Amino acid sequence: MTAPSAPLLIRMHANDNVAIVANDGGLHAGTALPDGLVLREHVPQGHKVALVDLVAGDAVRRYDVPIGFAHEDLPAGSWVHERRLKMPEARGLEDLPLATRQVELPPLEGYTFEGFRNPDGSVGTRNLLAITTTVQCVAGVLEHAVKRIRAELLPQYPNVDDVVGLEHGYGCGVAIDAPDAVIPIRTLRHISLNPNFGGEVMVVSLGCEKLQPERLLPPGVIPLVDERNVADIGNNAGPGLDVVTLQEHDGFGPMIDTIMARAELHLERLNARRRETVPASELVVGVQCGGSDAFSGVTANPAVGYCADLLVRAGATVMFSETTEVRDGVAQLTARAATPEIAQAVIREMAWYDEYLQRGSVDRSANTTPGNKKGGLSNIVEKAMGSIVKSGSAPISGVLSPGEKLNGRKGLIYAATPASDFICGTLQLAAGMNLHVFTTGRGTPYGLAEVPVIKVATRSDLARRWHDLMDLNAGRIADGEASIEDMGWELFRLMLEVASGRRKTWAEQHRLHNALVLFNPAPVT
Amino acid sequence: MTAPSAPLLIRMHANDNVAIVANDGGLHAGTALPDGLVLREHVPQGHKVALVDLVAGDAVRRYDVPIGFAHEDLPAGSWVHERRLKMPEARGLEDLPLATRQVELPPLEGYTFEGFRNPDGSVGTRNLLAITTTVQCVAGVLEHAVKRIRAELLPQYPNVDDVVGLEHGYGCGVAIDAPDAVIPIRTLRHISLNPNFGGEVMVVSLGCEKLQPERLLPPGVIPLVDERNVADIGNNAGPGLDVVTLQEHDGFGPMIDTIMARAELHLERLNARRRETVPASELVVGVQCGGSDAFSGVTANPAVGYCADLLVRAGATVMFSETTEVRDGVAQLTARAATPEIAQAVIREMAWYDEYLQRGSVDRSANTTPGNKKGGLSNIVEKAMGSIVKSGSAPISGVLSPGEKLNGRKGLIYAATPASDFICGTLQLAAGMNLHVFTTGRGTPYGLAEVPVIKVATRSDLARRWHDLMDLNAGRIADGEASIEDMGWELFRLMLEVASGRRKTWAEQHRLHNALVLFNPAPVT
Ligand SMILES: [Ca+2]
Ligand SMILES: [Ca+2]
């Protein structure tokens, strides 16, 4: 498990004129590399070394693209870091290649997992009672009720994994008729319908909020409504929608009583469900990276990309996201789109986001973090090239706007979301993800209550230190112990184990639950 | 406690041509009122009745201002509701009266409460260990640690009321250098310094996030740093800032261990503190309304306004907020400003908010809710007139931009915030509030972990039904059982009891804690 002690550089493409240092602790000035290059200064782990003499203005190439231009002369063996590079302009959104590069992947058959089949045909990887909220006002009451449900009711329903209050900061005090309000509203709607909730929808509403239950979940959006009719629905709701309206109750005690009584009806139905063998094509995997370093784009993300291809070959659904992290690779995405229409949808999402950032007087370069730079990522272009490899090589077969639902779409999907870990995760939940894969180089304890999160370390050092948080160590690729293909297969098999409930992720074991954080580009009032 | 059975109308000003129905259940068509007026149709409780024959285009006056113009002829006895009114345009921000109306209020002496005196001179009403977070990424780990601190450590420190994790959705994946990012950053900074936390600042950081600890709490912002030096600070932090950086830990177990060990140092110091008698001038009261109805502006808000005057007379600080709810009363506010500079600051905040809403293609009218309209509030103008009375009659002695801190400012302060209950509460916490007063007509179980929230019902019916959630019943004013002055004094005395810890609010008893919801007008990335 220790990194090789011999100096090790990783170059991503034969045309690159920089490579990154793989060794733990970096490499000292004077270190001689196998090909005769001698380091002119100390280069930290994950950071770039000039492989040839660069003169001021030269393009610095990684992943076979110019990630920047040298500010000064950088002789071979120099440390190439963010202050020595000028960032390229963003690629314009005109004259992009549309569906020009098509890869045919061979089908992959025979893989299955044990999942919970839902009435609408989707499959859950967990069996959760989720309680939807229309507004933050009810969060205190719901949190109290959820604690009691977990302590008093859940033990009687052993086939139900947990109860989750879907709390959020939206629902009132917002400009609900603003053009962009559609994003948070459909996000909340679609999260309620996530496959891990078994089609049981239960809503806690205040009563006077802007986001009324019938606006959040209008008649028709919940499939198979007849089964879910319950005796005493709130008078705000359409037929079949189970709403507990706090303002219709005579105080706190009765509110809790009603929520618990209603919860029990849903728990009974959920408890009757059993896992069954389903094809791997029922996986709906959201991939993202967070706390990225230069190894993200070298180890974990390529392994995820390889695994994404396996999933697509198996007929499953894979979403990649994080608009500001793929913006600089837009030409790759439009070329890989399965049709010109899909390419246009990619462009539409990028254009929308460019404009959204501009409204706030920033651009895509606002994405990078102090940790990214410490970890060797000089700028958003380099970060994007390492992020986009999570999408593998399959054709892009669909595009979702933020908060939209997949509705059964298969293959590789570009789900446009901010790169923010918790906002991206929230939007992928809304899209219908039943399994989340998260790669990290700097390390994050990220987890969700709604869906298992498999965390993949980019470096062995992190995997070793965070042995009780990281589910897979892709650092073994840099250590020379495993190939990208090995690791992609290992991740694929781990996914089937986790999806089947045979294995719990570390985040599940510690119950690490990040908040739902909505993307609301519209004003609050 | 029952409402009088005789028909009862409430008119706010002698010049008004409408009044509201006070009776529970409203009044039926044909009801004869004491002055001979006969209702032409059923008018629900809280809704308006035309007192004279109005013809189409006539101004409908309430609070002595035109709250709208009749769309159609409305003979005396008609129900005057929102679909029968055209809303007036917003008052322009030019040619406003500046500091023209000054009221001299007599001092009020001799009132005290028992509070926790802080090193910086501020006074807490509760003694809480608050753990600041830089980023949502750490929320799962912190939640786990807080549960263990509460269960395992808190019983050993009986003078400490509780431990609170200051979780939020900000900190990374945001455009942190955008012009408007100053708002969420200073909000979080100032919340950490709230008087109820005893000057103990403990931060949990991930490590690679955008909002680094030294940016959140740069050297110098925490008073009396010397006392708080601890042995082993995170290497991201300036001297004296107690930071636990998760990425510096070898896994989940050690993270929890460190957080608990650090918490204990703070608990020891907090536990040594004792309440002492302090003048009422140490109260810092944030007032707001939520779930408003037509009684808000008739009972609870005028009582709060009377109490606000008592507080100002006692030398205390009172903040009123909710920009979209005072926008239509801007001329009242600028007239009441203590100086022309303060009036200009009011105008500056209104102009900023106008522009902010316009960026999202909406205006102040986006404020009103379905519940407001059901409760009888026709539009934002009428709602604003009923909201603004919470500020009483004192001169406005200062203005805070969103997230700014009072820093000892006294008197009546306009703290500009959105009207959203949870966002307003979060910003008033940042300003330094040590007591929160919340009036509600439709009813909300709102509560905060950080500060006691006194909830005031606008109607006896709500107070009766929500007997275990409402701390005071201002509906007695409409019932003819108490005057506005009586109720203002009752609230004032209740505040001193609650501030002293002798009485717990209902929200405290049930531990109803709404989330911190930040105002972030800048983009996410
Ligand atoms: Ca990322
Ligand atoms: Ca991310």
Ligand SMILES: [Ca+2]
């Ligand atoms: Ca209000």
Ligand SMILES: [Ca+2]
């Ligand atoms: Ca409010």
Ligand SMILES: [Ca+2]
């Ligand atoms: Ca929580």
